Amino acid sequence: MSTTLPADRPGPHSRRLGLVAVIATFGGLLFGYDTGVVNGALEPMKSDLGMSAVVEGFVVSILVFGAAVGALVGGRLSDRWGRRHNILLLALVFMVGTLGCVLAPSWPVLALFRFVLGLAVGGASATVPVYLSEISPFEKRGSLVTRNEVMIVSGQFAAFVINAVIFRIWGEHDSVWRFMLLVAVLPAFALFFGMLRMPESPRWLIAQGREADALAVLQQVRTPERAEAEIAEVRHLSEEEAQSQTGGWSDLGVPWIRRLVLVGIGLGVFQQFTGINSIMYYGTQLLTDSGFSADGAIVANTLNGLFSVLGITVGILIMNKVDRRTMLLAGFSLTTFFHLLVGLSALLLPDTWGGKPWMILVFVVLFVFSMQGTIGPLVWLLLSEIFPLKIRSFAVGVCVFCLWIANAVVALGFPPVVEALGIAPTFFVFAALGLAALVFIHRTVPETRGRTLEEFEEEFRREHGGVGVGGRR
Numbered sequence: 001m002s003t004t005l006p007a008d009r010p011g012p013h014s015r016r017l018g019l020v021a022v023i024a025t026f027g028g029l030l031f032g033y034d035t036g037v038v039n040g041a042l043e044p045m046k047s048d049l050g051m052s053a054v055v056e057g058f059v060v061s062i063l064v065f066g067a068a069v070g071a072l073v074g075g076r077l078s079d080r081w082g083r084r085h086n087i088l089l090l091a092l093v094f095m096v097g098t099l100g101c102v103l104a105p106s107w108p109v110l111a112l113f114r115f116v117l118g119l120a121v122g123g124a125s126a127t128v129p130v131y132l133s134e135i136s137p138f139e140k141r142g143s144l145v146t147r148n149e150v151m152i153v154s155g156q157f158a159a160f161v162i163n164a165v166i167f168r169i170w171g172e173h174d175s176v177w178r179f180m181l182l183v184a185v186l187p188a189f190a191l192f193f194g195m196l197r198m199p200e201s202p203r204w205l206i207a208q209g210r211e212a213d214a215l216a217v218l219q220q221v222r223t224p225e226r227a228e229a230e231i232a233e234v235r236h237l238s239e240e241e242a243q244s245q246t247g248g249w250s251d252l253g254v255p256w257i258r259r260l261v262l263v264g265i266g267l268g269v270f271q272q273f274t275g276i277n278s279i280m281y282y283g284t285q286l287l288t289d290s291g292f293s294a295d296g297a298i299v300a301n302t303l304n305g306l307f308s309v310l311g312i313t314v315g316i317l318i319m320n321k322v323d324r325r326t327m328l329l330a331g332f333s334l335t336t337f338f339h340l341l342v343g344l345s346a347l348l349l350p351d352t353w354g355g356k357p358w359m360i361l362v363f364v365v366l367f368v369f370s371m372q373g374t375i376g377p378l379v380w381l382l383l384s385e386i387f388p389l390k391i392r393s394f395a396v397g398v399c400v401f402c403l404w405i406a407n408a409v410v411a412l413g414f415p416p417v418v419e420a421l422g423i424a425p426t427f428f429v430f431a432a433l434g435l436a437a438l439v440f441i442h443r444t445v446p447e448t449r450g451r452t453l454e455e456f457e458e459e460f461r462r463e464h465g466g467v468g469v470g471g472r473r
Contacts, residue, residue, distance in 0.1 A: 005452070013223065016220050016221050017137075019198075020199070021132060021144050022147075023191070023195055024128050026191035027091075027124035027148070027151075028128055029151040030184060030191065031121050031124050031152050032153060032158070032159070034097075034120075035280070036160060038063075039281065041163060042177075044174065044175075048174045048177065049104075049107045051107050058111060060281070063114045063117055064118065065115070065118065065408055067118040067404045070118060070126075071125055071397050075126045075396050075397020077123075078130065079393040082208075083127055083201040084195060086393075088192060088196070090123045090127065091188050094117070094120040094188035095185055095188045098113075100112070100113030101181050102182045125403075126393065129383060130201075134202065134204065134392075138452045146316045146377040149377035150312045160301070162180065167180075203234055205217065215227060215231045218230055218231055233452060256461050257387075262444075263445055265402045266440050267382060268399045269403065271376065272406035272407045272410055274430065275339075278411070286364070287357065287360075287361060290361070291360075307368050308369075311368065311372030315372065315373040319381070324378055324449050325447050327374050331378065332438050332441065336430075338367035339428070340431045341363040346423040347424035385453060389457070414426070
């Protein structure tokens with residue numbers, strides 16, 4: 001089925017939709033803050049809790065492994081109980097995890113609650129983009145879903161700035177890191193109490209047979225005629241799928257669904273293999289290795305956070321005007337180019353030249369800007385768009401699980417690889433992975449811009465085997 005929906009004209013419903021997006025993306029803000037706060041909290045945390053280097057790596061990385069589990073479990077819970085319900089649950093987990101970390105008397109307790117925080121981070125990364133994509137009109141889906149990525153990078157940047165401010169005020173206290181972590185409880189409260197007044201995903205409601213409730217939600221965030229037309233389209237697809245939907249692992253036996261899941265996994269893994277989180281986690285260390293003084297590296301590293309925000313701002317402005325595939329190919333071309341320039345600068349410029357660290361900084365910042373303006377938000381957007389309705393959260397959970405595992409590989413492997421090989425070979429490896437990503441995208445990634453979620457699903461199913469969910473034609 002393919003329909004021409006009435007235009008989504010501005011009105012009071014537009015403001016309601018904007019409020020929904022703001023509240024839901026507090027989950028992204030928490031995602032960003034909780035992954036970025038350790039950057040400044042780590043040194044006082046190590047001193048206060050007597051952490052060795054091995055323990056330090058364990059405490060930092062356990063959040064990433066928790067996020068992998070949270071993405072997988074969160075996707076299943078979201079399909080079963082609803083997107084809104086899952087976000088409310090995640091807000092409570094964020095609160096428990098944050099307070100547990102703040103009050104931790106020892107590093108094992110801290111590690112336990114860092115894992116709990118990871119569950120919430122992973123669950124949010126799998127649920128919030130799906131919720132936004134399902135409640136958004138297709139014309140605005142790109143910019144609204146991308147707001148979550150804006151909040152993620154804003155949360156990371158806020159963590160860098162808040163850490164610096166708190167350290168200047170209370171830096172002499174051994175427990176200063178606890179104040180840094182405590183800040184995260186505020187957006188967790190905002191997420192929980194805000195979502196109490198937000199609607200459920202209309203597409204999830206249709207999947208549960210609650211058509212009247214779904215129409216009521218659409219009437220809050222669409223014009224009346226658009227709501228009626230859109231509910232008819234979603235109902236049509238839901239009726240097609242109703243006979244044999246399992247929403248789980250057995251659906252991966254359907255060729256076209258398995259193909260989409262593999263595309264999603266590839267997107268998630270290649271996004272992380274750009275090395276973006278090696279910069280977010282270890283940017284100060286990288287700049288020190290490049291030739292900056294310790295103090296200079298800390299200041300210079302804030303540019304990575306700033307240009308993350310600037311990049312995503314540019315991305316959101318053009319997201320609905322350029323095809324997804326075009327932006328992805330351009331993004332990986334740019335990041336691969338800047339990887340090469342970082343590597344060549346580290347390899348060819350003499351260490352005695354005072355401009356060398358600044359040259360590397362410029363190319364790293366341009367890499368971060370290019371990544372966050374294209375690949376970063378586009379991967380999350382595509383993951384929220386490409387899967388069939390009834391297994392959308394489950395499939396996103398599987399893909400985000402793989403994304404987080406790739407994140408963990410980069411996070412754990414970057415410091416020893418740089419130490420063993422140096423900056424230049426490390427960034428040449430990233431460049432090679434970028435070339436592989438370009439081939440993958442060109443050959444496998446479908447275009448989704450300008451189509452409703454239902455139109456894309458039907459077209460892709462028809463083009464790749466014509467077999468529906470559960471194995472029927």
